[in-house]
Structures are given as structure tokens and as C-alpha cells.
Amino acid sequence: MGVAEGTWRCSDAGAVIAERLRLGGGKPVHTVxxxxxxxxxxLIAEASAAIARGQVGAALIIGGESRARDRAIVKAGGEATQTPGPDGAEPDEVIHPAGELMSEVELxxxxxTPATQYAIVEDALAQADGIDRAALRRRLGELWFGFAAVAADNPTAWDRSAPSGRTIVATEGGNRMVADPYTRSLCSQWNVDAASALVLTSVEVADRLGVPPGQRIAVEATVESNLILPLPQRAELQRWPAFEVVAGALATHCGVPVDGGLGAEVVDLYACFPxxxxxQARALGLPLDAARLTVTGGMTFAGGPLNNAALASTVAVVERLRHLATAGGSARGLVTAISGMLTKPGAMMLSSSTSPTRFAALDVTDEATDRSPALPVDPDLAGEAVIVGATVIPTFEGIRRAVAVVGSTASGGVRRRSVVTSDRDVVASSIAELGGAGRVVTLDGMGGFNLS
Structure with missing residues (x-):
């Protein structure tokens, strides 16, 4: 029994669910x-590997959140309650991250805030493509309009209203700016009630239970990198070498090309922000066409619960593959996952083939580290620098603050980075209107900057 940690607090959620579902046949259920x-x-990788080794015959992977319910209860003057779990109970196994996802200077x-980091990456993408702010907003509106349309046909999506592209990018009707150019309708929505469950079994267990071949979806491979490289240290914000390594390893194992989406007929990319x-789409050689990138509608519209989005994507891809299998023939499904701010990438290949590729769980952290140059960060960097990516965010004080990742080259030829902010309205207005990446700025050596 595998459970992804959520915003709730329960001593051993796996044990609670196992008891309520009467799992284990009177024997203890191993919880993770x-x-x-x-x-x-x-969790899927660990369970699949244990099944492949013959250690277990079946596993249940679950995730769920009820933030919408909790907010509604609090708004009505009540107190949202949680299931505490058995007294003093802890899971049999806990998987901890190897390090902190964020550096001190970022904090x-x-x-x-995720929206701030992803908006800075968006600015870097726009500069790399040579497009102005108006063209960027059109691109975002068209892309997310497509995701909204997919969600409208997804019966489990949280928001099926299918807003227009103009509505998505416009700051009207409560659609406030979160981190320019990201409005609320361009951000992941985690205040949802959602849950997912995946049952994994060995072939022998599936045979014993009489599961029809057409209903069986094989996990061919999972690949992940656990390199933690904070945003300011990355040589290029618009690229993600670790994800490229993950995609390459999956391609090699499955015998497919990376370009065109690893040969998968069904794709659901982790879609927290545009x-x-x-x-991810660029690394996989996929067009910015929502119909090729998602079957759920993404985390703005389908919902982005903290511990459940990638599991929900997997369920949706499995269902689509089963439908294709029923129609005749086999197909592959690609699901990607992200932990942190483009920090840890994962990708998984699923197949409805009756003779799938032999399963493997691959960790490519070492290769990702070799392919991801890390630049030194100097919080006290002073003098002239160039913006690598920037955004403008509203503050609790009611002002707009420009936040930028900047780069400078020292006399010895060493590239250095810093994170700087400015509360000057003229700076915030200029970056919101014209973008930030590529512009020359002057740093005061204390974390502030001004346009040169």
C-alpha cells in the first residue's frame, strides 16, 4: 500500500485505508x-519493482486531497476535521527526499512560490524565441485554451467550463495576476477535492483473478532523476537537461525515438504551469497542441492536488489505453511527473501490448548531474548584470515587486548568478510590459536592482 503525502496529517493513511477496505486477508498490509x-x-516504480522481483503479488497506490471541502467548512464558520490514524502508528516504510528542494537565496x-519560478522560466522562453509580451500572452491563451477544452471532455476534471484564451490571460472577473504573465487561470489549482487509486499486480495474480488481457496495462519502465539544482544555478532556464536525460533513457529502454513523444499514442505531461x-514538449519534439500533450486537461482545469496530480494522469492514460485496446490493437502511453520547480523529473511508459517491454525502474541522477552545469550564486553580486528571467508579483503591501534571476561574468571569465528584487514601480511596469530576459541591469550588492 503506497500513499503520497498530502496537505493533510494522518499517522498512517495506508493502514487506515487497508482497514476500511479489509485488505490483507487478516494479515498485516505493508504500508509506504x-x-x-x-x-x-x-510509488509506482517501487511497487512495480517489488512485483517484478516476486516480493509481492499486488500493490495499491493512492492519493487524495479535500482542500475544497476544508475551505468551504472554514468559510462557513466550521472546523475541518481530519482522520488522525491509529495511535502512534507510522508507515512500515517512509521515502524521504535526499535534500531540500529550494536554496536559501530563493526562500x-x-x-x-511556484508561480513565480515558472513565470521566470516563461520569460526566458519568450526571450529565447524572440517574441514580445503581446505574442507571449497570445501563446499562453491558445495553449491553455486547448487544455481547458480537453478538461471539458474529462468527466473527473475540477473545472469543465472551457474558458476562452482571452479570458484565461485577461485580468478581469477575479482572474488576478499571480506572477506576470501568469493569471490565476494559468496556474495550478490545488484547492480541489480529488483522489486516485491504481492497482498493480503480477501477471500470475491477474490470471488468477480473471482479468481480461484487453484490460491489462503494463508498466514498461519508470525513469527518474533526483538531482536538485535550484533555479538560479541553472545555465539555461528555458531548458531542462535532467528531463532530457530521463527522456533519452526511456527511449533507449523501450526502443523508440525521443522526437515525437517517445512513440506514445497517448501523452499526459505534468502540466502545473505553461x-x-x-x-517538456520541446525536449520530446512535440507540438504545442493540447490534444497531443494531455488527456486530463492539466492541473489548472483537471485539478492539481498536492499529492495526486501524477497519479490522476496515470489513471486517465490507463483508461485511454484500455479504450484503444478494446477498439483493437495496442498502444503506448507516456506520463511525466515533476517534483519541485522543474527540479526532479520523472517519466513512465505504459503499454496495452500483450508482449510489452520487460519492466525496468531506472534512476539517471548521475547522468543528469553530469549534463546539468551548476553556476555559482552570489547573493551580494554588484554592478552590471543581465536578466536571465524575470517576473512581477503583487505583494501583501499592495505594491508590485519585480523578481529576477540575473547573470554576470567575473573578470576571470566565471559566470555568476544572483536573485534580485525591485519595488520601484517604473521597474515593475517596464518588465510587465516588455519582459525582463536579456535586459541589462545594475545591482546594488544588497539584493536590489535597477534597469540600466
Missing amino acids: RADVGILQQR ERDLA SAVQV
């Missing part, structure tokens, strides 16, 4: 919790 910072895909200088989708 993956803490926040561990890819949700990891101190307004980079702790820049995450674009970075």
Missing part, C-alpha cells in the same frame, strides 16, 4: 509513504 519532495511516480528573495509544459 512518499514524503513531499518525492515524485509520485516513485529569502521571493522565489518560494512553461513546464513547453519545456
Whole structure:
């Protein structure tokens, strides 16, 4: 029994569910919790590997959140309750992250919010493509309009209203700006009630239970990198070498090309923010066409619960593959996962083939580390620098703050990075209107900057 940690607190959620479902036939059920910072895909990888080794015959992977319910109860003046779990109980196994997902300078200088980091990546993408802010907003509106349309046909999606592209990018009707150019309708929505469950079994157990071949979906491979490289240290914000390594390893194992989406007929990319989708799609050689990138509608519209989004994507891809199998023939499904801010990537290949590729769980952290140059970060960097990516965020004080990752080259030729902010309205207005990446700025050596 594998459970992804959520915003709730329960001593051993797996044990609670096992008891309520009367699992184990009177024997103890081995429970596993993956803490926040561990890819949700990891639970599937661990269970699949245990089944392949013959250690277990079946496993249940679950995730669920009830933040919408909790918020509604609190808004009505009540107190949201939680299931505490058995007294003093702990899971039999806990998977902890190897390190912190975020550096100190990110926490101190307004980079702790996911929307802020992904908006900065968006700025870097726009500069790399040579498009202005108006063209960027059109691109975002068209991309997320497509995701909204997919969600409208997804019966389990949280928001099936299918807003227009213009509505998605416009700051009207409560659609506030979160981190320019990201409005609320361009951000992951985690205040949802959602849950998913996956049952994995050996072939022998499936045979014994009489599961029809057409209903069986094989896990061919899971690949992940656990390299933690904070945003300011990355040589290129618009690329993700670790994800490229993951995709390459999956391609090699399954005998398919990376370009065109690893040969998968069904794809669901981890879609927390548009820049995450674009970075992954480019690495996989996929067009920015929602119909090729998602079957759920993404985390804005299908919902992005903290511990459940990748599991929900897996369920949706499995269902689509079963439908294709029923129609005749076999197909592959690709599901990707992200932990942190484009920090830890994962990808998984599923297949409805009756003779799938032999399963493997691959960890490519070492190769990802070799392929991901890390630049030194100097919080006290002063003098002239160039913006690598920037955004503008609203503050609790009612002002707009520009937040930028900047780069400078020292006299010895060493590239250095820093994270800087500015509360000057002229700076925030200029970056919101024209973008930030590529512009020259002057740093004061204390974490502030001004446009040169």
C-alpha cells in the first residue's frame, strides 16, 4: 500500500485505508509513504519493482486531497476535521527526499512560490524565441485554451467550463495576476477535492483473478532523476537537461525515438504551469497542441492536488489505453511527473501490448548531474548584470515587486548568478510590459536592482 503525502496529517493513511477496505486477508498490509519532495511516480516504480522481483503479488497506490471541502467548512464558520490514524502508528516504510528542494537565496528573495519560478522560466522562453509580451500572452491563451477544452471532455476534471484564451490571460472577473504573465487561470489549482487509486499486480495474480488481457496495462519502465539544482544555478532556464536525460533513457529502454513523444499514442505531461509544459514538449519534439500533450486537461482545469496530480494522469492514460485496446490493437502511453520547480523529473511508459517491454525502474541522477552545469550564486553580486528571467508579483503591501534571476561574468571569465528584487514601480511596469530576459541591469550588492 503506497500513499503520497498530502496537505493533510494522518499517522498512517495506508493502514487506515487497508482497514476500511479489509485488505490483507487478516494479515498485516505493508504500508509506504512518499514524503513531499518525492515524485509520485516513485510509488509506482517501487511497487512495480517489488512485483517484478516476486516480493509481492499486488500493490495499491493512492492519493487524495479535500482542500475544497476544508475551505468551504472554514468559510462557513466550521472546523475541518481530519482522520488522525491509529495511535502512534507510522508507515512500515517512509521515502524521504535526499535534500531540500529550494536554496536559501530563493526562500529569502521571493522565489518560494511556484508561480513565480515558472513565470521566470516563461520569460526566458519568450526571450529565447524572440517574441514580445503581446505574442507571449497570445501563446499562453491558445495553449491553455486547448487544455481547458480537453478538461471539458474529462468527466473527473475540477473545472469543465472551457474558458476562452482571452479570458484565461485577461485580468478581469477575479482572474488576478499571480506572477506576470501568469493569471490565476494559468496556474495550478490545488484547492480541489480529488483522489486516485491504481492497482498493480503480477501477471500470475491477474490470471488468477480473471482479468481480461484487453484490460491489462503494463508498466514498461519508470525513469527518474533526483538531482536538485535550484533555479538560479541553472545555465539555461528555458531548458531542462535532467528531463532530457530521463527522456533519452526511456527511449533507449523501450526502443523508440525521443522526437515525437517517445512513440506514445497517448501523452499526459505534468502540466502545473505553461512553461513546464513547453519545456517538456520541446525536449520530446512535440507540438504545442493540447490534444497531443494531455488527456486530463492539466492541473489548472483537471485539478492539481498536492499529492495526486501524477497519479490522476496515470489513471486517465490507463483508461485511454484500455479504450484503444478494446477498439483493437495496442498502444503506448507516456506520463511525466515533476517534483519541485522543474527540479526532479520523472517519466513512465505504459503499454496495452500483450508482449510489452520487460519492466525496468531506472534512476539517471548521475547522468543528469553530469549534463546539468551548476553556476555559482552570489547573493551580494554588484554592478552590471543581465536578466536571465524575470517576473512581477503583487505583494501583501499592495505594491508590485519585480523578481529576477540575473547573470554576470567575473573578470576571470566565471559566470555568476544572483536573485534580485525591485519595488520601484517604473521597474515593475517596464518588465510587465516588455519582459525582463536579456535586459541589462545594475545591482546594488544588497539584493536590489535597477534597469540600466
